[in-house]
Amino acid sequence: MTDLETRLRDELNAAADDVRTSPDAWQRNQALLASDRAGRRSRATWLVSAAAVVVVVVAAFTVLSGTGDDRPTPPAGSDPFEDGGLLGTPVEVARLGSGPTAVRLEMAIADGKGHRPDMCTRFVTGPDSASACGGQSDDPENALVAFDYLSGSQGATTSVQGVVDTRVSTVRAWLSDGTEIRPRLVALGVDELRGFAVPTKKGEPYAVRLAAYTSDKKGLEYVNLAARFGTDWVPTGPVSGCPAGLDCQLQNLDPGLIADVIREPDRVVVLVWPEVSEMEVSGPSAVNRNGPSDGVPSPLVRVLVITPATFGRSLDAQLTVRAFDGPNSVEKKAPLP
Amino acid sequence: VSGPTLDLVDSDDGTDVAGDYAALFAGQFGAMTRLATLLGADDPEDVAQEAFVRLHSRSRTLRDPHASLAYLRTTVVNLSRSRLRHLQVVRRHNEAPPAAADSAEAHAVRREDARELVAALGNLSARHREALVLRYWLDLTEAEMSDAMGVSRGTVKSHVSRALDALGLVLEGSR
Numbered sequence: 001m002t003d004l005e006t007r008l009r010d011e012l013n014a015a016a017d018d019v020r021t022s023p024d025a026w027q028r029n030q031a032l033l034a035s036d037r038a039g040r041r042s043r044a045t046w047l048v049s050a051a052a053v054v055v056v057v058v059a060a061f062t063v064l065s066g067t068g069d070d071r072p073t074p075p076a077g078s079d080p081f082e083d084g085g086l087l088g089t090p091v092e093v094a095r096l097g098s099g100p101t102a103v104r105l106e107m108a109i110a111d112g113k114g115h116r117p118d119m120c121t122r123f124v125t126g127p128d129s130a131s132a133c134g135g136q137s138d139d140p141e142n143a144l145v146a147f148d149y150l151s152g153s154q155g156a157t158t159s160v161q162g163v164v165d166t167r168v169s170t171v172r173a174w175l176s177d178g179t180e181i182r183p184r185l186v187a188l189g190v191d192e193l194r195g196f197a198v199p200t201k202k203g204e205p206y207a208v209r210l211a212a213y214t215s216d217k218k219g220l221e222y223v224n225l226a227a228r229f230g231t232d233w234v235p236t237g238p239v240s241g242c243p244a245g246l247d248c249q250l251q252n253l254d255p256g257l258i259a260d261v262i263r264e265p266d267r268v269v270v271l272v273w274p275e276v277s278e279m280e281v282s283g284p285s286a287v288n289r290n291g292p293s294d295g296v297p298s299p300l301v302r303v304l305v306i307t308p309a310t311f312g313r314s315l316d317a318q319l320t321v322r323a324f325d326g327p328n329s330v331e332k333k334a335p336l337p
Numbered sequence: 338v339s340g341p342t343l344d345l346v347d348s349d350d351g352t353d354v355a356g357d358y359a360a361l362f363a364g365q366f367g368a369m370t371r372l373a374t375l376l377g378a379d380d381p382e383d384v385a386q387e388a389f390v391r392l393h394s395r396s397r398t399l400r401d402p403h404a405s406l407a408y409l410r411t412t413v414v415n416l417s418r419s420r421l422r423h424l425q426v427v428r429r430h431n432e433a434p435p436a437a438a439d440s441a442e443a444h445a446v447r448r449e450d451a452r453e454l455v456a457a458l459g460n461l462s463a464r465h466r467e468a469l470v471l472r473y474w475l476d477l478t479e480a481e482m483s484d485a486m487g488v489s490r491g492t493v494k495s496h497v498s499r500a501l502d503a504l505g506l507v508l509e510g511s512r
Contacts, residue, residue: 004454004505005473011452012474016371021382025366026359032390134419227487252489260489 080110081122081131088189090122094197096157100126103157107195109188119149119163119195146212146220148193152229160207160225161197163188169215173198174274175205178300208250208300211275211325219328222257222273226250243269243303257323257330259301263315268334270304270321278324279304284317306334361405362389369413375470376417377459388412410475410485418463457507464488465500472497 001009022028080086090108097103106122110133118133134151150162164171164185173181175198183196198207210223226249246262246269253259259271272279281288281304288311308315319334366385373381388409395408458466467486471477477485482493 002501004501008454008469008504009473011455012375012470015452015455016375016474019367019371019374019381021367021370021385025382025386026362029362029366029386029389032386033393251487254489254492 079131080118080120080133081106081108081129085110086120091186091188091195093161093186093195094159094183094199096159096199096201103199105159105161105197105199107161107163107186107188107197109163109190109193119151119161121151121153121161121197123153123157123159147210147223150210150223150225150228152225156202157199158202158204158206159197159199160210161195162210163193163195164212165194166192167214167220168194168212170213170217171196172211172213172275173207174209174300175200176208176300177205178274179205180274181207209255209273217326217328219257219275219325222255224250224253224255227255243305246271248301253301257325257328258321258332261321261332261334263335266307266315268306268315268319268321270306270323270334271301272304272323274300274302275325276302276323277326280322280324281306281311282320282322283311283313283315288312357402357405358389358393361392361402361409365406365409369409372410372413372470372475373417375455375458375474376414376467377463378417381417384413384416387416407481407484410471410477410481411487414467414471414485415487418467453508454504457504460507461500461503464496465503468493468496469500469504 081090086108087110088108090106092104093107094105095102096105102125104124106124108120108122110118110120120131120133122129122131132151134149146164146168148163148165150160152158152160160173168185171183171185173183175181181198183198185194185196187193188195200206208225210221210225212220214220246260248260248271253271255273257273257276259273260269261271262269268281270279270281288306304321306315306319306321311319318336320331321334322329322331366389369385369388370381373384378384391412392405392408458469461469464486468482471482471485479490479493483490486493486496488496
């Protein structure tokens with residue numbers, strides 16, 4: 001351990017020792033649990049009502065905004081759409097279907113609890129609606145973070161929705177079958193933020209990957225929803241088409257262009273995401289440049305297999321793999337054998 | 338934390354999980370509050386409370402002490418990151434930003450000016466900060482950090498390495 005690491009450990013321990021908790025923390029927790037139970041009872045009532053509606057309009061919504069199967073919904077009486085807690089006017093960001101059974105997704109920024117802006121969404125079918133606020137955000141101080149909020153819903157309508165800032169010109173979304181969708185970005189009237197949603201019907205492929213680009217096609221952020229929402233919501237198990245014996249669990253793959261690089265005794269296997277248009281493999285004195293191989297069953301994660309025959313020389317040395325998405329690229333070293 | 342008295346029986350299959358929950362709260366609430374503080378949350382105790390409330394609804398997780406602790410850590414990491422993001426939007430939206438000097442983090446830093454590295458954590462990205470706190474304060478393994486941060490082990494390694502580099506640069510810049 002370096003001096004820097006030792007000093008950091010000591011300082012963290014000292015800072016942690018200074019933190020004190022409230023003497024009534026347990027009592028506060030019990031009060032919060034009681035409130036949560038009341039909220040869940042209220043939601044259960046709503047779901048029972050909605051279940052009857054489902055038969056007719058096929059639209060029930062459960063909103064996810066945390067990890068795993070957390071499904072927070074505002075307690076009764078705290079819906080900012082109803083209570084006027086919105087910073088802007090709700091706008092329709094997407095619509096699924098048409099006529100009386102259409103599902104409209106409305107979005108707004110809310111001044112939650114008077115001090116905490118939230119992304120709020122409302123799913124509306126005919127006279128029925130369900131709303132929730134909140135969403136996951138990542139790495140707030142990082143200039144490369146483009147998605148201010150992300151959340152999802154699960155039910156008769158499965159949807160992922162989020163907010164982007166002014167740097168973002170295009171959002172690309174890939175569904176679980178590899179289909180690409182470019183959702184519309186709708187101004188929310190607050191801080192030039194714009195909202196989007198990718199809704200699909202139950203049983204149909206749904207969004208598993210997002211990418212945000214500037215107007216000059218620079219990739220700002222790539223997000224795998226499995227890492228955000230857990231595998232209770234997104235597909236579980238290995239990605240179809242994954243070469244036998246490899247770990248291709250969505251949640252374990254890197255989000256940035258190159259999902260994984262695996263060296264095996266007689267080959268190097270590179271997994272890349274669908275936006276990758278070109279690959280470059282270089283060794284001590286050779287460079288190969290081409291696209292990922294075609295004909296792989298899964299269009300979501302594509303595979304490039306490097307062998308001595310395809311590379312033109314031995315794979316004994318360190319290899320560097322680069323993947324390109326327009327002007328964007330990611331580089332990874334293949335581990336030494 | 339004062340001694341909890343228990344009256345909750347609230348799980349999917351009716352099993353009494355009150356004892357597990359109370360013991361976990363007594364043993365880990367302080368640690369989760371400290372974790373949220375070190376991650377820079379402006380309301381660390383609220384973050385810890387929210388994590389426990391979310392855990393309470395997951396009775397199957399609650400019956401496994403290791404899974405409970407992992408769930409709490411992940412939730413505190415995610416909530417702290419969300420709080421930072423929320424604060425950024427608040428500051429953009431409000432003309433009068435909240436006084437950062439009143440944050441728990443600033444309070445902790447004020448108590449000991451000599452904690453230069455802890456203060457420098459505030460200049461790192463949230464992911465880098467998480468990596469350092471989980472690695473050097475909680476002493477988590479790469480696998481545990483991978484679960485808590487929701488990224489691959491390779492990304493964990495990369496975050497730790499880059500965070501240490503960034504921390505070194507911040508310190509150099511302050512001199």
